[in-house]
Amino acid sequence: MSFRFFSKTAILLSITSLWIGWILVRGSTTSSESTEVPGKRTTHVTARRPVVSGTLPVDWEQPVEIAAYHSRPQFPLSMQSGEEYLLIINNLQLDPGKSETIRLALMAEATRTTPAGCYFQNSAPLPQMLSHAHQTSGDPAHQHRETLTLKSDIQESLNSPASERSFFLFVTDGDLADKKQYTRVTGKLIQHSPRVAIYLDEQQQTTELATGLTDEIIHLLEEQVLDQLAQQCGPLTDVDQDGRFTILLSPWLGKLQGGKTSINGFVRPSDFRENVAAPFSNHCDMLYLNSALKPGQELFDLLSHEVTHAVVSSIRTTQERTRGRILADEEDWLNEGIAHIMEPGYTNRDYRISEFYRKPESYPLIVPDYYRARLWRNHGCRGAVNLFLNWCNDLDPGRRFAYHFTHHPLTGVEKIEDLTGIPFPELFRQWSVSLARQSLQHQFPVESFTTNETDIHCGRFLLAGPALHTWNLTAENQCSLKIASSASAFVHLKSDSTLNQQALIKASGFPGMQLTLIRLPQNRPRLDFNAEWQPATGQTPATDKFVEIRLHIQHPEQVPVEKIGVEYCGGYLSRSDRQPRHFETASLPNELSDPPLPQIEIAQRGIFSEQRGNVTEFQLRLPRAQLKRSARGDSLMLKAVLRTQTDQQLVLQRELKLTVQPGQRLAGAETSPRQSETTRN
The missing domain is CATH 2.60.40.10 (Immunoglobulins)
Structure with missing residues (x-):
């Protein structure tokens, strides 16, 4: 599926141009004929050719959109006095398994002074607010009788949790829909609190766990994670009505996919659905953790991330009951993105953001199912959606994005468009521009160094914004890039003093291509x-x-x-x-x-x-x-x-x-x- 949307501004300009052109040629006739009907007045029928104006003047101090009619536009650029540009190329197609190639060429006869097959325009700035059309009047999870309450309302349960429970776990590299790919794990209760019960895989002993691990899990959940997420997103549904959130510690998480994959934890949305049969659901509000974990900041970030997944699943299943209709599970990219922005630290995302910045054109943002797209645990994809949802959160001055996100019944692109009130193509363009500015303020600062202050440290990693591809038009007359679906490429267009003229660029692109130009500041220091x-x-x-x-x-x-x-x-x-x-x-x-x-x-x-x-x-x-x-x-x-x-x-x-x-x-x-x-x- 491809997107060929114009922004509201583009549509308005086009309509205005047509209207003005019609007025200008109102008196001119390209063909006419006179018809006389007996007893009636003579009528002249005039056919007029519509006139569409060329590119209107644009402000090059702001990003300039290249609105293309097709995938082979041509556009002129002034390269005089060492002018340089950043070209942002977005692929708006949505198939995460498909990439497209764009070829840029410097035309030998750069005599054209106006764009062909496209026009320039400035994009309208995004409003610093979100649309809350689907905001709920209250939190339906709070109204449901089967929820884990806040700590201030909790009372010690009179009944202790079961001393032993069985759980089904997917451990192979096979088909998720095949019952044979699941194994039954018996968990022994090793510790519990008013709202948490921790079970250990029976193949392990408590002496094999890191010192203080279970105490730290209960402390973090009871004192911080459960209450904070309940306030920001919503409470957990008590699926099995035992009054506690269940944790299973198992070494299986260190040898998933037949021993090829090791993960620290996960939540399975189907566990929160009572209408899904075993082994595909354990009919329990629960979290799976690797028994090799240790106390520390990584554990805090992990619990915050995974419990957010549990909250998302809880709210969607609760809405099913209250609305009387089945809701689709949250698409993977959104589910991971909202979980990342709820993490208090950076141990679970710093390296992912760094990887995305290294090669942004290779990592799709929109991936409904990571596992089936063969992008499961792809760190660049996860870094992309972390940055995107965090940027969406910044658009909401009330910082209530997480709450509106988790309670919104839709998922995927429709959900983001409804939450922001902005068509996804324009939202994606503006996000790409914000990413580009992060690189530009490092690599192309103005002489006075008045760039915006940016924290270059993200956990253990240094950040410089997304990597730029440099195309020197003096040395090479063409450039080619492969871009994943819902991904962006950033091309620095430069030349030396020998190219002191207007350059004509021809793009051989693809359906769903989106182009944006940023003129770089001049008189900057040489870096x-x-x-x-x-x-x-x-x-x-x-x-x-x-x-x-x-x-x-x-x-x-x-x-x-x-x-x-x-x-x-x-x-x-x-x-x-x-x-x-x-x-x-x-x-x-x-x-x-x-x-x-x-x-x-x-x-x-x-x-x-x-x-x-x-x-x-x-x-x-x-x-x-x-x-x-x-x-x-x-x-x-x-x-x-x-x-x-x-x-x-x-x-x-x-x-x-x-x-x-x-x-x-x-x-x-x-x-x-x-x-x-x-x-x-």
Whole structure:
């Protein structure tokens, strides 16, 4: 399915242009004929050709929409005086398994001064409020008699929970609808509180659990998670009417999909449905947790995330009872997104956001079923929806987005459109623009460095906004990108002084393509970050066990490099496997150690003055054995943090592909910078 929507502004402009054109040509006739009827007045019938005006003037200080009539528009851009642009390309198609390719070409005869097959217009700004047309007059979950109440209303249950319970668990890599793919787990009650009952898989003993784990689970749920989520989203439905939320601790979560997948916890929506037969439902308000968990912030974030899933399922099943009709389960992308924004910390999302920013065009936002789309636990997709719903939440000045979200009976794109009151294509465009601004304020700050303040730290990771693809129109006359459905690509259009004219760009795109231009600020300081693999240096035979990377950072003299970050990347690489490392430049040596050390090393080789500022060079050394262990990763992301005179921090990033496999060597000195560097910045 493709979307070819125009915004309200575009429609209004088109109608106005037609009306004006009709008035202008009112007196002109392209063809006419006179018909006389006996006894009646002579009537002249005149046919007029409609006139549609060209592109109206636009404000290039604001984002400019390229409204296309078809998938092959052409549009002129002024490249005089070193003008540069950011082109945002959105794929509005909704099939998560399908990607599209766009090809951009610089036309040889750039004589056209007006767009063809499209027109320019400024998009209307989004209102800072949400539509609450489907806001409920009260919380139906509160009105239902089978709910877990707030702590202030709770009384100790007179009845203890059952000492033993059986649960069905999906553990294979087979069909979810096949009963044979489920195993029966017997849980033994090991601890309980007024609102929580914890069961342990009988194949384990309590002595195998981390010290203080069950105490911490009960403390976090009773003192924080249950009450906070009840207030922000709604309370849990007591499906089995035992007065408690059930937790099952099991080692099975460390070996799901036939041993291929390990997860920390999950909620199954079908468990909250009484009309679903076993083993597809346990008919219980419950949460599954990995018995290998430990107390700490990660546990707090995990419980907040998973109990949000339980609340969503509770409210939807309660609405089924009160409305008398079946509601579809929340689509996966929305279910995960709302759970992420309810997390108090970043341990469950920092690496996912970092992965999405690395390659935003590869990760679809809209995925109704992650498992069937083969995107289950894809970290880039999860990072995308975390950022999107958090942005939607920011549109609501009352910060009640979570409550209206969980109580809205629809799901998918319809739900988001109804909640925001904005058609999804325009909402997606505006979100993409907000993402682009995060990158621009780091990589293209104005000379006075008056960019908006941004926190570059997200948990253990440094953020620089979505990566940009650079297309130098002087060096290359075409550019090609593959973009996943409901994903965005960001292309930096630049040229050197030899192209001091108007450029004509031809796009060969696809149905559902959406284009937006942002003109970059001029008279900005020169910032550039390059990296390339090279053979290890040193005089010992051990150097063949290491590889090195040369970093070259160009920056203004008054904006020094403060920190270097290193991170392994990949769509399915875990948080721990990414091994994010940060090196303060003030404490770096001038040379790498000799003999080499068995871990990552970095040295600052020097700061050199050039006509347009300073250049700081670094040398990074990595053990080949470590790279081989990280072979599941796609690339190595390098980040440089610079501090301005106004104490703001800017982040530049550069990605290098990992090519190390058993029996292979990394690219050496014979590889040119153009071959070894990615075009991302």
